Each structure stands twice: as structure tokens, then as C-alpha cells.
Amino acid sequence: MKTTINKLSEHVGKTVKIGAWLSNKRSSGKIAFLQLRDGSGFVQGVVVKSEVGDEIFAKAKGLTQESSLYVTGTVKEDERSALGVELEVTDVEVLHQAVDYPITPKEHGTEFLMDHRHLWIRSKRQHAILKIRNEIIHAVNEFFYNNDFAKVDPPILTGSSAEGTTSLFHTKYFEEDAYLSQSGQLYMEAAAMALGKVYSFGPTFRAEKSKTRRHLIEFWMIEPEMAFVEHEESLEIQEQFISHIVQSVIKRCENELKTLGRDISKLENVKAPFPRVSYDDAIKMLKEKGFDDIDWGDDFGAPHETAIAESFDKPVFITNYPKDIKAFYMKPDPNREDVVLCADLIAPEGYGEIIGGSQRIDDLALMEQRYEEHGLTDDAYKWYLELRKYGSVPHSGFGLGLERTVAWISGAEHVRETIPFPRLLNRLYP
Amino acid sequence: MKTTINKLSEHVGKTVKIGAWLSNKRSSGKIAFLQLRDGSGFVQGVVVKSEVGDEIFAKAKGLTQESSLYVTGTVKEDERSALGVELEVTDVEVLHQAVDYPITPKEHGTEFLMDHRHLWIRSKRQHAILKIRNEIIHAVNEFFYNNDFAKVDPPILTGSSAEGTTSLFHTKYFEEDAYLSQSGQLYMEAAAMALGKVYSFGPTFRAEKSKTRRHLIEFWMIEPEMAFVEHEESLEIQEQFISHIVQSVIKRCENELKTLGRDISKLENVKAPFPRVSYDDAIKMLKEKGFDDIDWGDDFGAPHETAIAESFDKPVFITNYPKDIKAFYMKPDPNREDVVLCADLIAPEGYGEIIGGSQRIDDLALMEQRYEEHGLTDDAYKWYLELRKYGSVPHSGFGLGLERTVAWISGAEHVRETIPFPRLLNRLYP
Ligand SMILES: [Mg+2]
Ligand SMILES: [Mg+2]
Structure with missing residues (x-):
């Protein structure tokens, strides 16, 4: 079922699909945490290698900042998150891999940010x-x-x-x-x-x-x-x-x-x-x-x-x-x-x-x-x-x-x- | 109680006061029908000489098109009107008497109306x-x-x-x-x-x-x-x-x-x-x-x-x-x-x-x-x-x-x- 991040809490326990961008990522050899955004909100997607297999895990791990994707996953309650949920990812479809997105998590000057408004x-x-x-x-x-x-x-x-x-x-x-x-x-x-x-x-x-x-x-x-x-x-x-x-x-x-x-x-x-x-x-x-x-x-x-x-x-x-x-x-x-x-x-x-x-x-x-x-x-x-x-x-x-x-x-x-x-x-x- | 024309039907039987303009008028020696507008709607005000006395009746009868006034009256149900009510006028306070309002009920050309938009x-x-x-x-x-x-x-x-x-x-x-x-x-x-x-x-x-x-x-x-x-x-x-x-x-x-x-x-x-x-x-x-x-x-x-x-x-x-x-x-x-x-x-x-x-x-x-x-x-x-x-x-x-x-x-x-x-x-x- 296609939905948006702001609606995820209505689908706890269900499998959903969202279109999103990767805003940030942390990963080890076995698990990747994708910070996803779709405009309606921000949510964390968790990709466990042993659950999704090598191919999907590699795709998730290879995502660059601001790449666009469709993510399929199961909605889980998570009290630490702002929306009260996270997404247990079961599939990743990369739409477009972004290369060298200019606004990185580091500090940028005002003029640079304004040029990239x-x-x-x-x-x-x-x-x-x-x-x-x-x-x-x-x-x-x-x-x-x-x-x-x-x-x-x-x-x-x-x-x-x-x-x-x-x-x-x-x-x-x-x-x-x-x-x-x-x-x-x-x-x-x-x-x-x-x-x-x-x-x-x-x-x-x-x-x-x-x-x-x-x-x-x-x-x-x-x-x-x-x-x-x-x-x-x-x-x-x-x-x-x-x-x-x-x-x-x-x-x-x-x-x-x-x-x-x-x-x-x-x-x-x-x-x-x-x-x-x-x-x-x-x-x-x-x-x-x-x-x-x-x-x-x-x-x-x-x-x-x-x-x-x-x-x-x-x-x-x-x-x-x-x-x-x-x-x-x-x-x-x-x-x-x-x-x-x-x-x-x-x-x-x-x-x-x-x-x-x-x-x-x-x-x-x-x-x-x-x-x-x-x-x-x-x-x-x-x-x-x-x-x-x-x-x-x-x-x-x-x-x-x-x-x-x-x-x-x-x-x-x-x-x-x-x-x-x-x-x-x-x-x-x- | 001060109110507006669109709210009159909430006050049937009550005495209210509205600020309004005279959009049109018909009158005889004994009764005047004031077409009133205040932006929120249009309503008819009825002024009966024997009820209001000579002075108020004369004021009402003397109103010109687009004169502004405060009208006090009792709200009466009236099935013929768009809002389902009319106003039985008890008092009229003339705010400003308009002289020679240019847009009369007769036909006007488009350019004239546009100049007076x-x-x-x-x-x-x-x-x-x-x-x-x-x-x-x-x-x-x-x-x-x-x-x-x-x-x-x-x-x-x-x-x-x-x-x-x-x-x-x-x-x-x-x-x-x-x-x-x-x-x-x-x-x-x-x-x-x-x-x-x-x-x-x-x-x-x-x-x-x-x-x-x-x-x-x-x-x-x-x-x-x-x-x-x-x-x-x-x-x-x-x-x-x-x-x-x-x-x-x-x-x-x-x-x-x-x-x-x-x-x-x-x-x-x-x-x-x-x-x-x-x-x-x-x-x-x-x-x-x-x-x-x-x-x-x-x-x-x-x-x-x-x-x-x-x-x-x-x-x-x-x-x-x-x-x-x-x-x-x-x-x-x-x-x-x-x-x-x-x-x-x-x-x-x-x-x-x-x-x-x-x-x-x-x-x-x-x-x-x-x-x-x-x-x-x-x-x-x-x-x-x-x-x-x-x-x-x-x-x-x-x-x-x-x-x-x-x-x-x-x-x-x-x-x-x-x-x-x-x-x-x-x-x-x-
Ligand atoms: Mg100042
Ligand atoms: Mg065409």
C-alpha cells in the first residue's frame, strides 16, 4: 500500500511502500539505518542484512545523500521517534542515485546556502x-x-x-x-x-x-x-x-x-x-x-x-x-x-x-x-x-x-x- | 445587540442593531421599504410611520441611495426573502447622506461601470x-x-x-x-x-x-x-x-x-x-x-x-x-x-x-x-x-x-x- 511518512502511524504492523529521499545514513556490516524524508515527514528505515539478503542490503548501503527511492517495509512502533514509528525495510528500489549533493551535514556559509536555496x-x-x-x-x-x-x-x-x-x-x-x-x-x-x-x-x-x-x-x-x-x-x-x-x-x-x-x-x-x-x-x-x-x-x-x-x-x-x-x-x-x-x-x-x-x-x-x-x-x-x-x-x-x-x-x-x-x-x- | 445581516435569522423575535447602506427604497405616506445591505447580505427593513413616529419616518423616507446608517429593529420571519427574515425598523440613525450616487438602478455602459469599479x-x-x-x-x-x-x-x-x-x-x-x-x-x-x-x-x-x-x-x-x-x-x-x-x-x-x-x-x-x-x-x-x-x-x-x-x-x-x-x-x-x-x-x-x-x-x-x-x-x-x-x-x-x-x-x-x-x-x- 502506497502511503506517506506522516500517515505511517495509521499503518502499524502493516507493509507499506513510500517514495522518499535519503537525508542521512549509518551502517555497519549487518545493519543500515536510513534517515528517510518525503516532504510529509522524516522517519528511520532499518535494513537488516540477514532479513533482506545481500542484494537489497548492498543497494541500501550504497545510497548517497538525497538519492530518491521507493522503500517497502513494515511499520513498527518506536517511542524514540518523533512520529512514534520506524520502518523495518523489506525492499528498496533506487529511483535516482544522487552524486555529490552540495549541502552536506557539515557547516556551510550563508551565501552558499542562499545560492542553493x-x-x-x-x-x-x-x-x-x-x-x-x-x-x-x-x-x-x-x-x-x-x-x-x-x-x-x-x-x-x-x-x-x-x-x-x-x-x-x-x-x-x-x-x-x-x-x-x-x-x-x-x-x-x-x-x-x-x-x-x-x-x-x-x-x-x-x-x-x-x-x-x-x-x-x-x-x-x-x-x-x-x-x-x-x-x-x-x-x-x-x-x-x-x-x-x-x-x-x-x-x-x-x-x-x-x-x-x-x-x-x-x-x-x-x-x-x-x-x-x-x-x-x-x-x-x-x-x-x-x-x-x-x-x-x-x-x-x-x-x-x-x-x-x-x-x-x-x-x-x-x-x-x-x-x-x-x-x-x-x-x-x-x-x-x-x-x-x-x-x-x-x-x-x-x-x-x-x-x-x-x-x-x-x-x-x-x-x-x-x-x-x-x-x-x-x-x-x-x-x-x-x-x-x-x-x-x-x-x-x-x-x-x-x-x-x-x-x-x-x-x-x-x-x-x-x-x-x-x-x-x-x-x-x- | 449589534449584528450583521447574514446572522439575522439567528435572532428572530429579538431587537438588533445593524450598520448598513441603503441600496434601494420604496415608500408611501405611511410605510417605507428599505433595501439594506451591509456586505454580509441584503435584507428589507420595513418602517411604519404609525409605529416609529414622524421624525424617524421622515429620516427613513429621506434616505438617498448608498447612504449609510445604523438601523435598529425587530427580526421577523419572512418566507419571501432570501434570508428568510425582514427587519421591522424601530429606529434609524443616519451616518452619512450620500448625494448623487453615480450608479443608479438604470443601465450604465461598461466603461462607465469600470471607471467606477x-x-x-x-x-x-x-x-x-x-x-x-x-x-x-x-x-x-x-x-x-x-x-x-x-x-x-x-x-x-x-x-x-x-x-x-x-x-x-x-x-x-x-x-x-x-x-x-x-x-x-x-x-x-x-x-x-x-x-x-x-x-x-x-x-x-x-x-x-x-x-x-x-x-x-x-x-x-x-x-x-x-x-x-x-x-x-x-x-x-x-x-x-x-x-x-x-x-x-x-x-x-x-x-x-x-x-x-x-x-x-x-x-x-x-x-x-x-x-x-x-x-x-x-x-x-x-x-x-x-x-x-x-x-x-x-x-x-x-x-x-x-x-x-x-x-x-x-x-x-x-x-x-x-x-x-x-x-x-x-x-x-x-x-x-x-x-x-x-x-x-x-x-x-x-x-x-x-x-x-x-x-x-x-x-x-x-x-x-x-x-x-x-x-x-x-x-x-x-x-x-x-x-x-x-x-x-x-x-x-x-x-x-x-x-x-x-x-x-x-x-x-x-x-x-x-x-x-x-x-x-x-x-x-x-
Ligand atoms: Mg513602527
Ligand atoms: Mg490550451
Whole structure:
């Protein structure tokens, strides 16, 4: 019976056949231990010479790293293994013998591994991170579907950008100029007026020459937008959302988190509600911690975010930033003109900002004033203004960066490991 | 209690409050019927002057199309309505009175509607199509998650294209040249060797000056790739996949299909297995139907696909096309050198090709030969060759176009209605 490694425990005592690759091997003259992987999981195959005979044993012993094979064997319970089983091999059919696989169990440099990313993703650690990424993606879609959000796909190619074109990729769209979207938010606002609660989940592009462990040139963003939802309710949805993601991964990716050596106790506590700190208080906290490079009105850098997050064992909302350091479409606090109804969500353990969100301006006259202040005279943004002209409603939204979330939950040090084929400065291959 | 229209039937007899827009209205001196929408659904609100008093009645009667409001009322069963309920209005709070909403119940031209796409999506028909799109997206993710596929996101920005750059959008990636991906397939093959069964679901770009009702410049594709899966097994997965999508929409989008006037009897029959016709037989069928513009070796055009599909009441696979009209990576039929192990899936009712798929070449020498024949000397594709060098395995994959699938299932005439903000020739706005 043909099956896959993740299903082996359903077949204890039975004979099965799996397609697999050899990830590693130990052997003596009488017994060979094959570390097998098939993408669904990892399992050990045990080949005993006296059981299988000389020919099959020789085939097993001759297998090189990353050779592909069909393995037939009997599934045995084995408490030491992650899946609780091992395979007592009865037959081996070599599909393709790999020669000189470049990624050996020894240490390799980052650039070498990045040049071989198409192979590197086969290794146990990269596999675990990509499985966690998959589970996070699933948890995102599950949360929104179960809460009646419609997935809406905003366009990637747009005719202009409300926030300047310096960090945008440009292309010719036949006779016109077009840019790769950095955010679908404005479109999502239009969609929220049509479908109520919506979210997007797609690639985003930032042509920035920055080289940090938190930045990718091409990354995936989740941008929900909700009609008739005010700032405080949006924060509650955000904390439910993040809790759902983290608890889903803990429940469904036990083996992968173990492979990565992730300290799960740091994740278990990530349950709503999350603490909220006003920007004003955050500035005070930083001063008390001895930071003298920041004053009211300045935006936070990574060290500031990390310092604030250190005071909490959950993600923390920093709320109500000064209007001048936030986007033009954020709604002013009705009690205080100088701050806006917004929040950034800072992950624990130094992983930085994972969500930015706000209530949006719904007043036409105020939005027209913002257009003037920001020089948004381009006809390309006329439609966005019209959302305030025809049945404007209170509405809020936020954006979650997928790769930073994967990095945080999997404990990866650099976002380049959190996406299958990272795009970085000077990195367009493979 | 604040709720949404789709949940009203859970509150029969209770007083609730909803945020909504007025989509239409009828009124006399004593009673007003408000057609309300909130994105989650449509419901009728009934305002009786003698019940609510003069002031509230005047507010309700004065509402213009697309004005936004909070409505309080009692939920009553009503068999005539799609949701089984209507709202006996007790209070109206006008949020924003819309003036001269441009899309009136009268007929508008296509270009006018496309220029107002940000508002057009509020209309009942567009809303229904986008809800069906959302359900299809959900069914896709659900099918793959339940069948142990990992979602893998291939890069959009790539350094080169194996199939020529004429229909690719170009951008400068810092000092390098980059192109917007037309398919993530090559990357998905690498991912399948790491994760076993994978699928992508993302935007795809085709810089083609074609203007047909089946083509978009920017559209969404689903590309599964499966290690250790041969051609026939792939076809079986494809028919299960399409059946799941269609049956999910029938079950979960009853109201939307009714709104669109979709003939559901044509969809109910879409259950696996699907008929298979070889390319050879398809040519014969076309000759018998009187087509004299096609010979063995030619690719099919839309009229040919429609003519073949007419003979079946389910989607039909056309298999084993001539090698010369298909992609370089398709595996030759082991029994016949001149055709490849591939299939296109043609939707019924003239909706054309929705899936293209094949088993891939797994032999290194043959792939090297194809590289030579196609002049793939660019270093940018070295990594793809290496997948055949290290543990090559039989593998297959396919691509489903989301918008054509939405068009078919919802019965839309033109793909421009199947995506929130279509990108077409000369259409980059809104
Ligand atoms: Mg920030
Ligand atoms: Mg075709």
C-alpha cells in the first residue's frame, strides 16, 4: 500500500511502500539505518542484512545523500521517534542515485546556502520553518473564513502611489507607468464598503536598499479592513487573530517546533487580551530605561520596540502615535488632535512590529484637507476620496507581515529563512 | 445587540442593531421599504410611520441611495426573502447622506461601470460574484490543506524567464533586470522535492495586448506540484479538486447563485470522474463536426475547445498533446515520442480551458537536451536543472486559473467581473 511518512502511524504492523529521499545514513556490516524524508515527514528505515539478503542490503548501503527511492517495509512502533514509528525495510528500489549533493551535514556559509536555496529547503530545519509558515497561512484563512471575512485580492499593478514612488518598483504598463503595490489597503477600504469585512493576503514589494534581518524586498502581507468597526473593536479582533495563529501552530506543529528547539513556554502565553501602552507612556518607559535618543514626536526604531516589548510576556499594542509620523488616512483621536487612533503590535523576544493598524478617516472634508497637505493631486486617487462621498462609515483595518510572524513563532533569526525563495538586496536567484 | 445581516435569522423575535447602506427604497405616506445591505447580505427593513413616529419616518423616507446608517429593529420571519427574515425598523440613525450616487438602478455602459469599479462592487450582482470568488478561494485552500499539501509562495520577481520575455513585465531590481512571474511552476518543482505535495496561489502577470472576455493582464493562479505522482494520478486529483470547488459553491452560495440566475443543474453534475479525450481523438471529433481549420499538430483555439466541450456535460480532459505545441518540461509519453503526458481541462458551456497540467521530465539528460533545443543557456535556470541531478523523482503538476473558474461557476460573461479590480489593456484604474 502506497502511503506517506506522516500517515505511517495509521499503518502499524502493516507493509507499506513510500517514495522518499535519503537525508542521512549509518551502517555497519549487518545493519543500515536510513534517515528517510518525503516532504510529509522524516522517519528511520532499518535494513537488516540477514532479513533482506545481500542484494537489497548492498543497494541500501550504497545510497548517497538525497538519492530518491521507493522503500517497502513494515511499520513498527518506536517511542524514540518523533512520529512514534520506524520502518523495518523489506525492499528498496533506487529511483535516482544522487552524486555529490552540495549541502552536506557539515557547516556551510550563508551565501552558499542562499545560492542553493532550491536544495537547502530540503534540510530538516528549513523544512520545519516552511511547514510552520504553511500552518500560519492556514490559520489566517481559517480565522477570517470563520469570522465572515471575504478574501479580496487588491491589484498588484497600480497607476500611482499615495505615499511616493521612491521605494516602489516601476514597470511600463503598455503606454502607462505602473508600480508594484506596497499595500492594498486603499482598495481594501473600497472592498469593505461592498463586502463588510474583508482581508487580502498577497505579495508586497518594497524597493528599499535596506539590509536587516527583518526586511525582505518581496514579502507577504495580510490586510483586513472592516466596515462599522472602530479602533477599540479592531484591537480586540487583532488579539483574537494573533492568539488563534499562535495556538494553532503550537497544537499542529509540535514536531516542527521541537526540530527548531523553539521554547514553547514563550508562545503558550500568547492569548488575548494583550497589553496596551499609549505612545506617550512608551516614551516615558524608554526614558526610564535610559534611552536619550528619543523624544515625543519621534518614531521608534528596532531597539526601542525591543526595549518596550521586554516589559511584557505577550505581544504589546502601542497606541495613539503622533499624527505626523503616521499615514495620512488615519483618524485623529476625537479627544486629542495631535495623535491618531492607531496601534502597532510589537512581538515579544525582539521580533519587532508585526501589525500596524488604525481607524481610517471617514470625514470627506478632513480627507480632502489631507489630500491637499500631502499633494495628492493625481487623478489616480480620486476614487479613494469617493469612498467618503457615498455612504461613509466608521471603519478600521490593519496589516500583518507574514514573514516576521513566521520568524517570531519559529524562532528564526533572519527573515530570509521564513519564505521559500527570499528576495533581498543583491539576491534575485534562485 | 449589534449584528450583521447574514446572522439575522439567528435572532428572530429579538431587537438588533445593524450598520448598513441603503441600496434601494420604496415608500408611501405611511410605510417605507428599505433595501439594506451591509456586505454580509441584503435584507428589507420595513418602517411604519404609525409605529416609529414622524421624525424617524421622515429620516427613513429621506434616505438617498448608498447612504449609510445604523438601523435598529425587530427580526421577523419572512418566507419571501432570501434570508428568510425582514427587519421591522424601530429606529434609524443616519451616518452619512450620500448625494448623487453615480450608479443608479438604470443601465450604465461598461466603461462607465469600470471607471467606477470601486463603487460598482457594491451592486448586488457584483457582490454575488465576489462572494462566490471568496468561496472558491476557501474551497481551494480547504482541499489542499485536507490533502496534506503545503502552501508554498514562489517569488514574483525573477531574474529570467524560461519561455521568453516578450509577454513579461520588466522592472529594474536595483542594478539587475527582473520580470514579473507568469508561473511559479519551476519553483514549485523545487518545493515539491522538499515538501512532497505543494501548491501556490498568487497573482500572475501577462503583458499581452489581447482583448478577449477570457483574458486579464493580472490574474490569480493555483499551481500544485506533487512528488511521486504520475500523470494519471494527477488527473484523478484534478477531478477531485474541481468537484470539491463546484460542490462547495453549490452548497454554500445558494443565494448568490440565485441572484445571478445561474442554472445550477449545469453545475450539479460536475462530479469526478471527468471524461478524457486524447488529442488525436479531439482532432477527429473536430473534423467530424466540420472544422477544416485545424490539423494534427495545431493548438486549439477557443472555438475548438468550445466545440469539444459541447459533447460533454462535465469538464473534459484533452490529453497527450503533440510535444511541439507544449512546454519544454513536459515528459514524453513512453509509448509515443511525439506526444507528452499532459492534459488541459476544458470547462463546459464555452468557458474554455481552466487547467493545464502535465507530468514533468525527470531525466537529467533529456532535460539538458531540452535546454539546448530551447536555448536556455542563461545561468538563471541552472538551479532548475539541478532538481534532476539530486534525487530526481517522477512528479506532476497543474495550473488552475482562478478568474476563469469564477466566470464559469458564476456564469459571468466576461472575466472582468470576476476579480475586484481588473487589469486589462488600457485599464489600470481604479
Ligand atoms: Mg513602527
Ligand atoms: Mg490550451
